[in-house]
C-alpha cells in the first residue's frame with residue numbers, strides 16, 4: 024500500500040526514482056510524485072492517476088538533482104488529487120516527506136499544528152509529518168525526525184529530504200515495510216526489493232522503530248533514542264529477470280505460467296525422492312513440539328486465507344489435529360482463546376499485511392507457538408514468528424495473487440506430511456509414496472496449463488455477457504471455488520460467489536437461471552456423486568454449467584455445457600490442479616473486457632493498513 028523510493032548518489036536521481044516507482048506501482052496507483060534536491064533547492068512534481076501521467080509531466084517540466092524521493096499512492100486519507108499526492112512539504116518548502124502507512128492521531132496533531140500557525144493544503148494524514156518535522160528542526164534533520172516519530176501513533180515508513188541538509192536522506196519505519204540498498208557510489212531507500220534491484224542486491228531491512236541516515240557513501244542506523252545500531256546486509260538471490268514480464272502481456276499471465284517453478288521451488292531442498300525424511304528445520308518444530316500441538320489456528324487474508332482453508336482440509340485429514348482458519352482482520356477482535364499448545368500459522372505473500380501481522384502479535388501475546396508461511400524474505404511477519412516456512416515463489420508483481428497461492432499450497436502440503444509423520448498418522452512407506460506424488464505436481468501443472476489454456480480462452484468469450492457467476496466446489500476444492508470467485512471479481516469486475524455445492528439448496532439455488540453461469544469443480548473425489556446430484560439440480564433449473572472434471576469422465580457432459588478436463592490426481596493434490604482453470608478464466612475474461620489486469624481498480628498488492 025503506497026510505494027516509497029529514495030536515492031542519493033552520483034547519477035541524476037529522477038530516472039532512478041521513476042524506474043523504482045514503476046516497480047512499486049503494484050502497491051498503489053492513484054497518484055505519484057517525485058522531489059529532488061539540487062544546489063540546496065527542492066523541486067517536486069506530482070500527478071493524479073498512474074505513473075505515466077507523472078512521466079509525461081516530467082517530460083514537459085523536467086527536474087534534476089542527485090538526491091531525491093518518490094512515491095506512488097494508494098489513497099487512504101483524502102481522494103486521489105494532486106494536493107493529496109506525495110511528496111508533502113512544509114509551508115516554506117524546505118523539506119519534503121513521503122509516507123506509507125496511517126498516522127492514527129493525525130487529527131489531534133493537525134489541530135495542534137493549525138493552532139500553532141501551520142497551514143494545511145491536503146486532506147492527508149501525511150502532511151502532519153512534514154509540519155511536525157519543520158516544528159522540530161533546529162539544524163539537525165535526524166533529531167527533528169526522531170522528535171517527530173516520537174509523536175506519531177499508527178504505522179509509518181517515511182523518507183525525508185531537507186534543502187538545508189543536501190547530503191543525506193532520513194528514513195524511518197514502524198509497522199510498514201522499508202529497506203535500504205547499498206550500491207556503487209549510491210545508496211537507496213525503498214518499500215520493496217524490485218524497486219532497486221537493477222542497482223543493488225545488497226539489502227538492509229530496517230527494523231520497526233529504527234531510523235536511518237543515508238548518504239552517498241554511508242548508511243547509519245539508529246534506535247528511537249538516537250543510539251547507533253548494528254545491521255546486517257542480506258544478499259538477494261533473485262534478479263531483475265524474475266521481476267520482468269519476459270514476453271508475457273501481463274505479470275498475471277506470466278505468474279500463472281511460473282507456477283510449476285514456484286511449486287518446485289517450495290519443495291526444493293525439503294524433500295528428496297526415496298528418503299523417508301523431510302528437511303524442515305526452519306519450522307522450528309521438533310518432533311516433541313509437534314506432539315505438544317493440540318490445535319492449529321491459521322490466520323490470513325484474501326487469497327492467502329483461501330490457501331489456509333485448503334490447509335484446514337489437508338492438515339486435519341493428514342495429521343488429525345483440529346484446525347481453525349480465521350480471517351486475520353477478525354481474529355484479534357473475537358478474543359480468540361490460545362495457549363502454548365496452540366500453533367498459530369500466518370500465511371502471507373507479502374509478509375506485511377497489517378491484519379495478519381496484528382493477528383500474529385495477538386497469538387504471541389497469548390503465548391501460542393507461531394509459524395509464518397511467507398514469500399517475502401525479511402518481511403515484518405517473518406521477524407515476529409518462531410519459525411518461517413518460506414514459500415520461495417519469487418517476486419509476485421500482479422496484484423491478483425496466483426503463483427504465491429500455489430506455493431502456499433506447496434508449503435501446506437509439506438507441513439501436512441511433516442505433522443502427519445510426527446503424529447504417527449503416516450508411516451515411512453506412506454511418507455515416501457506421498458513425497459513421490461508431490462514431486463509430480465510441477466509437471467502436472469505445466470501439462471494442465473498447456474492443455475487447457477486454448478479452451479479457457481474460448482470459454483472466456485462466452486462469459487463476457489454475464490454479470491454474475493457462481494462457483495461450486497466440495498471438500499478440499501470448496502476453497503478453490505472461493506478463490507476462483509475472488510480472482511474473477513478482482514480482475515474482471517464480474518460479481519462472483521463461491522459456495523460449497525451442498526449449500527446450494529439452502530439458498531443460492533434461488534439465483535439459478537439461464538443468466539447465472541455455474542463454474543463447478545467436479546473432479547474425482549469422495550463427494551463426487553453428491554456434487555453431481557447438486558449439478559443435476561442446477562441443470563433442472565436451466566443453469567449453464569461449466570465443469571472442471573477429471574479426464575475420462577464422460578457422464579459429466581450430461582449436465583455441463585462445457586467441460587474442462589484436467590488430469591486424474593489424488594484428491595489431496597487436486598486443489599493445485601483445479602485452481603489453474605480458475606486463474607486462467609479470470610485472466611482471459613478481464614483481458615477481453617479490456618481491463619488493467621495487473622493493476623485492478625481500487626486494489627493494492629500489500630495491504631499494510633487495517
Ligand code: M6R
Nearest residue numbers: 325326327371372373376423424
Ligand atoms: O500479502 P498477503 O498474502 O498477506 O495478501 C493477502 C491479500 O491481500 C491478497 O491475497 C489479496 O486478496 C490478493 N489481491 C488476492 O489476489
